[in-house]
Amino acid sequence: MRNRKTLFYPAVILAMTVSAVAQNSSSQTTYNINTLAGKVASLNGTAGLQIRFSALIEHEAGFDPDEVLSSDGGGSALDPAPVVGPNVIVNQDTKGAPQNETAIAVDPNNPMRIVGGINDYVTGTWPCSLPDGTPCSALGDAYSGTYFSNDGGTTWCCLSTDPSHLGTLIPGVEHLTGGPYDAGGDPVVAFDSQGNVYYAGLGFDRTAPPNTVAVNKGNFDGTGNLTWGAPVFINQTTAPSTLNDKPWMTVDANPSSPFRDRVYVTWTRFIFNPHNGRYVQSPIALSVSRDGGKSFSDPKLIVDNVLYDQGSNVVVGPDGTVYAFWDGSTRHATLDSIWMVKSTDGGLSWSKPVAVSTLVDIVPLASTAFRVNSYPAGAVAPNGDVYVSWTGLMSDSGGLCPAFTNNGCHSTALYSKSTDGGTTWSAPAAVFAGIDASTRTPVGYPVTQPDGSMMNAPAPRRIDTLWPRIAFTPSGHVYMGAYAAGTVSPYFNATSKTYINNALLDYVVTDLAATEIVSTKPLNTRFQFGGGFIGDYTGLAVGTDERFHAFWNTTTPQTIDWWFGTHSLMGVVTNSQDVVTAAGIF
Numbered sequence: 001m002r003n004r005k006t007l008f009y010p011a012v013i014l015a016m017t018v019s020a021v022a023q024n025s026s027s028q029t030t031y032n033i034n035t036l037a038g039k040v041a042s043l044n045g046t047a048g049l050q051i052r053f054s055a056l057i058e059h060e061a062g063f064d065p066d067e068v069l070s071s072d073g074g075g076s077a078l079d080p081a082p083v084v085g086p087n088v089i090v091n092q093d094t095k096g097a098p099q100n101e102t103a104i105a106v107d108p109n110n111p112m113r114i115v116g117g118i119n120d121y122v123t124g125t126w127p128c129s130l131p132d133g134t135p136c137s138a139l140g141d142a143y144s145g146t147y148f149s150n151d152g153g154t155t156w157c158c159l160s161t162d163p164s165h166l167g168t169l170i171p172g173v174e175h176l177t178g179g180p181y182d183a184g185g186d187p188v189v190a191f192d193s194q195g196n197v198y199y200a201g202l203g204f205d206r207t208a209p210p211n212t213v214a215v216n217k218g219n220f221d222g223t224g225n226l227t228w229g230a231p232v233f234i235n236q237t238t239a240p241s242t243l244n245d246k247p248w249m250t251v252d253a254n255p256s257s258p259f260r261d262r263v264y265v266t267w268t269r270f271i272f273n274p275h276n277g278r279y280v281q282s283p284i285a286l287s288v289s290r291d292g293g294k295s296f297s298d299p300k301l302i303v304d305n306v307l308y309d310q311g312s313n314v315v316v317g318p319d320g321t322v323y324a325f326w327d328g329s330t331r332h333a334t335l336d337s338i339w340m341v342k343s344t345d346g347g348l349s350w351s352k353p354v355a356v357s358t359l360v361d362i363v364p365l366a367s368t369a370f371r372v373n374s375y376p377a378g379a380v381a382p383n384g385d386v387y388v389s390w391t392g393l394m395s396d397s398g399g400l401c402p403a404f405t406n407n408g409c410h411s412t413a414l415y416s417k418s419t420d421g422g423t424t425w426s427a428p429a430a431v432f433a434g435i436d437a438s439t440r441t442p443v444g445y446p447v448t449q450p451d452g453s454m455m456n457a458p459a460p461r462r463i464d465t466l467w468p469r470i471a472f473t474p475s476g477h478v479y480m481g482a483y484a485a486g487t488v489s490p491y492f493n494a495t496s497k498t499y500i501n502n503a504l505l506d507y508v509v510t511d512l513a514a515t516e517i518v519s520t521k522p523l524n525t526r527f528q529f530g531g532g533f534i535g536d537y538t539g540l541a542v543g544t545d546e547r548f549h550a551f552w553n554t555t556t557p558q559t560i561d562w563w564f565g566t567h568s569l570m571g572v573v574t575n576s577q578d579v580v581t582a583a584g585i586f
Contacts, residue, residue: 031277033240035207036061042272046279050336050361050404051310051328053270054246055371056101056119056185059533060142060206063183068098068121068140068529068564074494076502077444078487079575080557081521087580089556090116090147092159092167095125096560096569098528098577099145101535104551105189105197108253111543112152113220115197116551117187118579119535120145120160120169123176124564128162136162136176137563143177144170144184144201144214150224153549153581157226172231173203173214179231182206184214186247186536192261193253195220198293199228200249200265212236213247213267217293234265234287234296241274245282246375246536250314250322257320259346263289265296266312266324281307284326286314288347302341302350306330309339311375311536317384322347323422325376325388327361335400336361338376338390340422356418356425360393360401362411365464365485367503370525370534372411372466377537379470381478386422389415389431389468389480396462410461412436413468413482431480432510435463440488440503447490447499455490458501465508469540471548479548481509481540487522502526507538507552511586518550518582527555527575534577547585554580 029045032038040053040061052058083089091099099118107113124140146168147156160167163176173179181203188200197218204211214231221227235244247267252259265287271280283306285299302324303309309328316322322343329336337355361374376390393401394412401409413431418424430436442457449455468482483505491502504522508515525534539551558576560569 033272033277034209036204038277039243039270039272042277043270043279049279049308051282051308052373054186055373055533055536056142056202057245058371059529060183060204063141063206068124074492074526076489076491076524078489078504078522079524079555083554083556083578083580084520087520087582088153088156090156090551090579090581091118091120092147092156093122093125095562096558096564096574096576097122097125099579100533100553100577101185101187101537102539102551102553102579103188104539104541104549104581105191106541106543106549107191107195108193108544109195111545111547112150114149114153114541114549115189115218115226116147116539116579116581117189117199117201118145119185119187122160122169125562126162126176127562135563135566138566139176140565141174141183142185143174144187144199146170146189146199148226153583168226168228170199170201170216170231171228172216173201179203181210181212188247188249190249190251191253192251192292193255194261196292197226198249198251198263200247202244202247203233209240210238211244213244213265215249215263215265215293215296232293232296235269235285235299241272243270244268245270246311248313250316252316252320254316254318254320256318259320261292262346263293264314264316264322264347266314268310268312269299282309283307284309284312284324286324286347303328303339304353306339306353311373313375313377315378315380317380317386318382319384320346321421323378323380323386325356325378327359327374327376327390335359336374338388340388342422354422356388356416357428358400359390360404362391362393362466363404363406365411365466365503366406366461367458367488367501368485368525369531371532373536375536377469379472381472382474382476384421386418387415387470387478389413389470391466391468392428411464411466413465415468415470415480431468431482432465432484432508432515434515435465435484435486435508438463440486442488444489449499450497455499458488464503467538469538471540471542473542473546474544475546477511477546479509479511479540479542481507481538481550483538483552484508491526507550509540509548509550509584514586516584516586518584519552519554521554523554524575528577547583549581549583551579551581554578
């Protein structure tokens with residue numbers, strides 16, 4: 001997010017400083033911020049700024065149904081492998097719809113009951129028609145998806161097939177689910193102390209300004225069936241100058257907390273100059289529900305002067321103290337930091353921001369094409385110790401990487417710990433120390449190029465780890481999970497008709513003593529969405545039985561036997577983007 005420009009001003013004085021922004025800007029470019037594409041162009045066009053929208057918003061800004069099921073037509077010898085046990089495919093569709101960006105939660109009263117949230121593109125396969133004759137599949141887009149399990153993650157429910165049979169697709173947000181928006185997603189799920197579950201995500205239009213943060217509450221009946229209620233919209237707006245992005249949520253399910261069952265939602269509030277469309281700032285906002293999700297408080301900005309932010313994460317401790325983390329910078333900062341604020345009065349007031357650590361935001365991993373970020377994830381131990389983890393760009397020789405480059409640097413999942421309520425923090429340490437010190441394993445080399453030349457394995461490279469999650473068991477045992485790009489293999493690029501090096505992702509879990517690879521096959525990120533979009537984070541949760549539940553993306557071979565969008569895909573074989581889970585204890 002390196003920010004050396006001086007064109008940023010607090011929103012409260014935006015109207016007074018429009019002319020000053022224009023005069024002081026080094027560029028006179030204007031942007032059409034009525035569309036997502038215009039907002040993305042404005043943000044990406046801000047010189048010296050590393051902050052970006054969520055991968056979902058960036059992807060949706062240029063959404064093209066032709067891209068959803070596409071890679072470049074190439075492949076790898078490792079691709080045909082199916083998912084095998086103990087991994088379990090969570091999504092239930094069989095027609096090749098992609099799913100990505102995983103969130104997961106376990107009922108604190110029933111460790112066998114689990115809910116997962118995803119970006120779900122299943123509506124693109126619906127064979128129904130709207131009253132005007134438009135195929136439902138023509139409106140296929142990112143929708144707010146969920147699945148649930150009542151048997152500890154062995155089986156999952158339920159399939160969504162049409163507007164009259166939503167399964168567990170979140171209702172009332174997107175068009176085909178009875179809502180007002182083109183698309184939704186960026187999921188997070190959480191349980192309260194009474195076994196109710198909440199889903200927070202976005203609702204937005206791609207070519208018009210309306211957007212919101214939406215929260216739905218779900219209830220399980222006596223037979224274990226999950227039903228979702230209507231959404232409550234937070235900070236709903238039609239103003240082109242405002243875009244809500246990247247929400248996170250926690251529910252205070254601690255029985256001894258004085259704020260038991262309060263729902264806390266944070267998100268990034270992007271602000272643009274309404275006269276020329278240029279980016280102004282992106283503070284983190286928060287809203288609280290004190291009535292079980294029926295209503296939410298007016299948004300409160302919690303970042304003080306740290307105004308250029310993204311990727312908030314909010315967690316709650318056993319005593320009801322709420323901690324919010326994010327990746328951000330002040331006006332004249334050279335580098336970003338991981339920041340923290342806390343509230344001890346149920347979200348009414350917040351501390352001044354504390355910098356946990358400086359960081360260099362990561363760049364796309366070597367031998368990959370998908371979008372990345374350095375967003376933090378936090379958790380509070382039963383004894384009140386606070387942990388936060390994030391992905392930093394580290395030098396292979398140690399310390400922060402001196403430049404935004406993959407040369408001599410690698411992405412590392414890091415964590416820091418506070419034993420005094422967030423006042424001071426330990427020096428960042430690698431989450432997966434053994435993996436971080438290792439190099440990638442080449443598989444499938446050498447290979448002969450079409451021109452007859454030989455492609456050998458690339459030079460050894462440190463393993464990249466990214467998108468960590470943290471969860472504590474009731475006894476205080478910590479688990480952390482993340483992707484690890486531990487394998488590199490030849491990938492045949494059908495466009496260039498040459499082999500390229502391709503890093504594959506495994507999912508790994510550690511308790512900071514032992515580390516296990518829990519994925520049974522690696523993820524080839526080059527499939528679907530042009531190989532550029534797998535989301536922004538992974539999922540990890542624990543139950544009262546002390547077991548962890550990891551939730552991530554993978555790709556599986558699949559024969560398509562239906563339409564996707566407006567395209568007939570009868571019999572087409574593709575590598576489908578699926579979401580999978582695995583449970584364990586160690």
